[in-house]
Amino acid sequence: xxxxxxxxxxxxxxxxxxxxxxxxxxxxxxxxxxxxxxxxxxxxxxxxxxxxxxxxxxxxxxxxxxxxxxxxxxxxxxxxxxxxxxxxxxxxxxxxxxxxxxxxxxxxxxxxxxxxxxxxxxxxxxxxxxxxxxxxxxxxxxxxxxxxxxxxxxxxxxxxxxxxxxxxxxxxxxxxxxxxxxxxxxxxxxxxxxxxxxxxxxxxxxxxxxxxxxxxxxxxxxxxxxxxxxxxxxxxxxxxxxxxxxxxxxxxxxxxxxxxxxxxxxxxxxxxxxxxxxxxxxxxxxxxxxxxxxxxxxxxxxxxxxxxxxxxxxxxxxxxxxxxxxxxxxxxxxxxxxxxxxxxx
Amino acid sequence: xxxxxxxxxxxxxxxxxxxxxxxxxxxxxxxxxxxxxxxxxxxxxxxxxxxxxxxxxxxxxxxxxxxxxxxxxxxxxxxxxxxxxxxxxxxxxxxxxxxxxxxxxxxxxxxxxxxxxxxxxxxxxxxxxxxxxxxxxxxxxxxxxxxxxxxxxxxxxxxxxxxxxxxxxxxxxxxxxxxxxxxxxxxxxxxxxxxxxxxxxxxxxxxxxxxxxxxxxxxxxxxxxxxxxxxxxxxxxxxxxxxxxxxxxxxxxxxxxxxxxxxxxxxxxxxxxxxxxxxxxxxxxxxxxxxxxxxxxxxxxxxxxxxxxxxxxxxxxxxxxxxxxxxxxxxxxxxxxxxxxxx
Numbered sequence: 099x100x101x102x103x104x105x106x107x108x109x110x111x112x113x114x115x116x117x118x119x120x121x122x123x124x125x126x127x128x129x130x131x132x133x134x135x136x137x138x139x140x141x142x143x144x145x146x147x148x149x150x151x152x153x154x155x156x157x158x159x160x161x162x163x164x165x166x167x168x169x170x171x172x173x174x175x176x177x178x179x180x181x182x183x184x185x186x187x188x189x190x191x192x193x194x195x196x197x198x199x200x201x202x203x204x205x206x207x208x209x210x211x212x213x214x215x216x217x218x219x220x221x222x223x224x225x226x227x228x229x230x231x232x233x234x235x236x237x238x239x240x241x242x243x244x245x246x247x248x249x250x251x252x253x254x255x256x257x258x259x260x261x262x263x264x265x266x267x268x269x270x271x272x273x274x275x276x277x278x279x280x281x282x283x284x285x286x287x288x289x290x291x292x293x294x295x296x297x298x299x300x301x302x303x304x305x306x307x308x309x310x311x312x313x314x315x316x317x318x319x320x321x322x323x324x325x326x327x328x329x330x331x332x333x334x335x336x337x338x339x340x341x342x343x344x345x346x347x348x349x350x351x352x353x354x355x356x357x358x359x360x361x362x363x364x365x366x367x368x369x370x371x372x373x374x375x376x377x378x379x380x381x382x383x384x385x386x387x388x389x390x391x392x393x394x395x396x397x398x399x400x401x402x403x404x405x406x407x408x409x410x411x412x413x414x415x416x417x418x419x420x421x422x423x424x425x426x427x428x429x430x431x432x433x434x435x436x437x438x439x440x441x442x443x
Numbered sequence: 444x445x446x447x448x449x450x451x452x453x454x455x456x457x458x459x460x461x462x463x464x465x466x467x468x469x470x471x472x473x474x475x476x477x478x479x480x481x482x483x484x485x486x487x488x489x490x491x492x493x494x495x496x497x498x499x500x501x502x503x504x505x506x507x508x509x510x511x512x513x514x515x516x517x518x519x520x521x522x523x524x525x526x527x528x529x530x531x532x533x534x535x536x537x538x539x540x541x542x543x544x545x546x547x548x549x550x551x552x553x554x555x556x557x558x559x560x561x562x563x564x565x566x567x568x569x570x571x572x573x574x575x576x577x578x579x580x581x582x583x584x585x586x587x588x589x590x591x592x593x594x595x596x597x598x599x600x601x602x603x604x605x606x607x608x609x610x611x612x613x614x615x616x617x618x619x620x621x622x623x624x625x626x627x628x629x630x631x632x633x634x635x636x637x638x639x640x641x642x643x644x645x646x647x648x649x650x651x652x653x654x655x656x657x658x659x660x661x662x663x664x665x666x667x668x669x670x671x672x673x674x675x676x677x678x679x680x681x682x683x684x685x686x687x688x689x690x691x692x693x694x695x696x697x698x699x700x701x702x703x704x705x706x707x708x709x710x711x712x713x714x715x716x717x718x719x720x721x722x723x724x725x726x727x728x729x730x731x732x733x734x735x736x737x738x739x740x741x742x743x744x745x746x747x748x749x750x751x752x753x754x755x756x757x758x759x760x761x762x763x764x765x766x767x768x769x770x771x772x773x774x775x776x777x778x779x780x781x782x783x784x785x786x
Binding site: 152155156159161162163164168171172173175176177178179180181307 | 548552555563567568569570574575576577578579580583586587589590591592596716
């Protein structure tokens with residue numbers, strides 16, 4: 099267990115006091131019993147105290163192995179000491195729902211997915227428990243690319259994770275502009291976001307600019323055209339890390355990013371399908387080699403990830419999927435990786 | 444060091460032993476290589492040089508009792524042998540954890556205190572497997588745990604409030620007081636004696652929470668003390684009337700401004716017991732209400748109230764949550780959320 103002993107001890111002490119106080123406040127009527135118990139705790143020997151500490155430590159170690167979904171079976175409802183351990187902040191730094199998918203079908207009209215009720219309720223249940231137990235300590239949330247949150251679920255989460263720093267939320271179909279903006283407004287400490295490619299990205303970038311003063315890392319899971327690039331450049335000029343991997347990327351967008359994002363330190367365009375779209379009637383063409391101008395512009399970056407090899411599996415897949423990667427076809431968890439470590443979950 | 448010499452040439456007759464002592468005082472000796480498998484023991488030996496003889500036995504942490512120690516040493520003895528295959532180790536592990544849950548828990552805790560991470564992993568995984576998929580009732584049966592959560596707490600695991608013990612206690616106390624007030628209104632002919640006992644227990648509990656020394660004396664003595672101090676408390680009536688007004692005002696909504704301004708005015712920063720707290724009167728009816736109010740006030744005074752806005756938000760949050768049923772069907776849940784959103 100690589101957990102700092104001092105902070106665990108402090109937390110344990112607090113938990114101890116709380117547990118004692120909770121018990122006391124709960125049972126007003128049982129005067130003598132309670133007083134007796136409290137007396138015992140006051141002058142109890144170290145062995146008894148250690149036993150309680152042990153329970154908390156070991157329980158946390160066990161609960162560490164459960165996912166958020168597992169907690170819905172009622173682990174936090176067993177008894178008060180388990181409940182306390184279930185909300186230990188070490189368990190809730192990251193909320194990883196990367197295994198939870200909506201039960202959905204595609205439909206031909208907006209929002210283009212339909213999610214069945216039961217699956218929606220399950221998500222609500224998981225979120226309710228996670229928000230309840232985490233007590234505002236979550237700093238990183240990961241949603242699966244097929245987990246279709248709705249506005250009210252997103253806002254519910256945003257309300258209860260005020261200290262969120264990293265967010266991976268690739269499925270926006272069932273959310274509205276208003277909902278997303280409302281959520282972003284509650285995340286003043288947001289530093290990093292992974293989002294899908296959307297038709298009109300300006301409002302999101304603007305909202306982030308207004309509310310998230312420490313925002314420096316962005317990953318787009320989808321095609322990047324000139325509109326997206328100009329939104330990023332206009333509203334997130336201080337961006338330091340950007341990943342556009344495994345998607346269609348237009349040359350003019352790339353050039354704009356390299357030219358205008360002065361604070362950019364890390365750029366990832368690995369396995370991207372690079373497109374050059376000169377004015378008509380010249381045909382659109384795919385290019386593999388980065389020309390000298392681009393290489394020169396990119397040389398100022400601390401890290402520039404690029405891979406456009408014919409032999410690369412991911413490059414081939416991007417081409418086959420026409421620039422919009424169908425992650426569901428590939429290995430579990432592949433979608434979460436990134437050459438940029440800070441954007442890899 | 445002599446140990447490295449030993450490692451090179453170690454005829455059986457010259458095997459060295461480490462002496463270990465458990466909290467019950469019993470001392471046992473163990474082959475050195477087995478003991479060294481435990482990081483905590485290993486560190487003790489290297490840093491302090493202890494363990495080489497019976498008089499200088501290494502004291503093991505409290506959580507390691509002799510029975511658990513022998514289990515741990517069995518584990519170490521098997522795994523410290525380098526030549527074993529992964530398959531062998533795995534099958535040993537599987538058999539090793541087939542013990543009753545109580546011993547498994549003790550083993551986890553002891554392994555944790557000895558920093559024997561592989562064993563902690565093994566036992567934690569086993570316990571996790573035992574917990575997975577079971578209902579709370581089944582878990583309680585398997586691990587012999589008490590069912591000590593209220594129904595309210597079971598439905599709503601933890602309030603989404605600030606990570607502050609005192610605010611939570613205050614919330615809970617308000618909830619209790621409100622409940623008590625309601626009940627008292629219903630049962631007008633409640634026994635006076637009963638009430639007095641209740642009051643006293645609250646005082647004791649709360650002063651214990653504050654670290655007071657009323658606890659070490661038993662309830663009777665405390666009762667005695669209170670009776671003697673009753674005279675003092677008459678002078679406090681004007682105060683209690685004032686309090687009553689405020690409390691009645693906010694009996695309907697906890698988050699009302701009047702209450703919170705009162706809290707803001709209280710600049711008591713300490714969370715320590717005070718003499719006046721134990722002076723809390725156990726006056727009979729009709730001052731019952733004032734009594735409850737005063738307790739709440741005194742308790743609130745104990746809280747460090749440098750987050751007035753937060754307190755207001757939290758208290759009104761607590762109030763909001765009591766609105767509406769907690770239903771688990773899709774519509775019900777969504778409705779609840781929208782209510783919270785409108786806040």
